[in-house]
Amino acid sequence: MPGPNRRAMGAQKPKNLKGTMFRLISYLKPYKGRMIAVILCIITQSIANIFATSLLDPLLKGLAATADSDVSLTGIAALDNLALSPDIGNKMSYLFIMVALIAAIYIVVLAVNYALNRILIGISTSTMKKLRTDLFQHMQQLPIKVFDTTTHGELMTRYTNDIDMMNEFIARCIPQFISSTITITGVFVIMFIKSWELSLVMVGMLVLMFLIVKFIGGRSKTNFVAQQAAVGKLNGYIEEMTEGQKVVKAFNHEDKSIAEFAKINTHWQEVSTRANSYANIMGPIMNNLSHFFYAGIAVIGAVIAVTTTRKNPLDYVGIIAVFLLYIRNITMPIQQIAQQINLLFMAVAGGERVFALMDTPVEVDDGYVTLVYANIDEEGNITESETRTGRWAWKHPHTDGTVTYTELKGDVRFENVTFGYEENKTVLHNVSLFAHPGQKIAFVGSTGAGKTTITNLINRFYDVPDGKIRYDGININKIKKADLRRSLAMVLQDTHLFTGTVMDNIRYGRLDATDEECIEAAKSANAHQFIMHLPEGYQTMLTRDGENLSQGQRQLLAIARAAVADPPVLILDEATSSIDTRTEWLIEKGMDALMEGRTTFVIAHRLSTVRNSDAIMVLEHGVIIERGNHDDLIKQRGKYYQLYTGMFELS
DSSP states (O other): OOOGGGSOOTTOOOSOHHHHHHHHHHTTGGGHHHHHHHHHHHHHHHHHHHHHHHTHHHHHHHHHHHHOTTSOOOSOHHHHHHHHOSOHHHHHHHHHHHHHHHHHHHHHHHHHHHHHHHHHHHHHHHHHHHHHHHHHHHHHTSOHHHHHHSOHHHHHHIIIIIHHHHHHIIIIIHHHHHHHHHHHHHHHHHHHHHOHHHHHHHHHHHHHHHHHHHHHHHHHHHHHHHHHHHHHHHHHHHHHHHHTHHHHHHTTOHHHHHHHHHHHHHHHHHHHHHHHHHHHHHHHHHHHHHHHHHHHHHHHHHHHHHHSOOSOGGGGHHHHHHHHHHHHHHHHHHHHHHHHHHHHHHHHHHHHHHHHHHTSOOOOOOOOBEEEEEEEOTTOOEEEESSOOSOEEEEEEOTTSOEEEEEOOOOEEEEEEEEOSBTTBOSEEEEEEEEOTTOEEEEEEOTTSSHHHHHHHHTTSSOOSEEEEEETTEEGGGBOHHHHHHTEEEEOSSOOOOSEEHHHHHHTTOTTOOHHHHHHHHHHTTOHHHHHTSTTGGGOEEOTTTTTSOHHHHHHHHHHHHHHHOOSEEEEESTTTTSOHHHHHHHHHHHHHHHTTSEEEEEOSOGGGSTTOSEEEEEETTEEEEEEOHHHHHHHTSHHHHHHTTSSOOO
């Protein structure tokens, strides 16, 4: 069903860049200690790199002093005497110590980098685990409407591609931003100490770099947001086509599917090309600028060395060499910041989609009536039980502090119910009906008449805006949704089985059911015989929605799952539509036993399955146009008569 969540985002800009970023960073709060350790490691690493580079100046002067004792040195004070000593051995010792010191610093950098990566991996994986857990928990509380209006592929993109982008932000962007900021700041300080003239030249060059980064970054962020949206739409379409592959082939729809996929894929290619074109051009531009700056600093530094009054122009060579290295040290962080900006925009785009789903309002449940196990004596007095008794009661607390109990019998009534999935599109029009305890009520009508909608409202998958639905005399809006649904069991036309054994799938109807109870439920649904012919019987593993079973067998397991729940009310939404006539005949006996004493709502296109219903409702365009049992409706010679005699076909 198309909805607002499925439209392409086009060229949208991030709606809340700062808000999304800070919200993501808030997930790091539980790891404050480790984040402090990360920052300390980054600071240590950055300062060590800057310091190691600054040692190049005294090292070069030491080399010059070895060749010419007249060269003055301003190296490390503690080593000046060695460097200035006329003894060549002392000068060699100076050089050895300087090289050893630089080597020791880089060994420290290596160790700190290893520790940093280990800590970051732990933080990022833990944060992503928390994000996915929060997202999944929230998704379980969302109303059915969200899943009706959003493709499964788009939802899966939130868990995979979008969260992966957020992981990149934590694992790469944050450390790189901190490291680059410290490196740039530290390099500037050292550069101004060494030579303010060359530093001013560098400032002018860096201003040009930042302007270029700002220009390219502004062009890329919009396209990265669009790219994330295009990925979601692409995944959604692939998921739809994968699930519907049999239908595609049955109707020779391959060419149309390929054409539609090509259209969506081309849109992704276009926005992805634009986004990555700006991102990939950043590196070459930064590299070429760094080469230009490198040559510029070398020329300007040489001019300063020659034209400035100095004892020896070679005394300035070390400073020039340090500046040339610092060009590499400062342009690389700027380039990294530019690259991280692209990742930041992708992470924000993914974060907005993830947090948008997290911010979707959860299913509202203002009910306060609960379902409890009950003991009921001969006089009808009800007492609550902590253990399963086979009987239930509604526990109704009142404002004055008293509590009353109402036996769960399965009396369901619709009173002037009007409902529509969309605001201006009504599906049910002033529907009123009743089902006495133990009655079998059937709904007949063409597709879109409102049959399934009635069962959706009984389950409170959707709430009724106009009218009332009463369950044992209680407005179902007062009943907690979880307790309401515990009293019902549904068998849907589209059966869904979960990865696990056959026994696990039957027990899904009631998790505390014993193996014996599951087997009895399977027997009542006439599923036991085919289960025993499976390779490992009830322990046979089912995967990918039970693909190793026939459609009829899957439906029988779904009926067994409903049977083990042992509810007072059953909803069978075309439960036998996927079962052949012989299998249908086999399960009718079990279904009759299962429905005995239970209120049952049946939706069926096969009128033969509803003949023995206590009441049959014929719906047309959301209105009940006929009601009665089979014989009464045949005598009326109305719509049901036309359907039953073949004078009119259900559409």
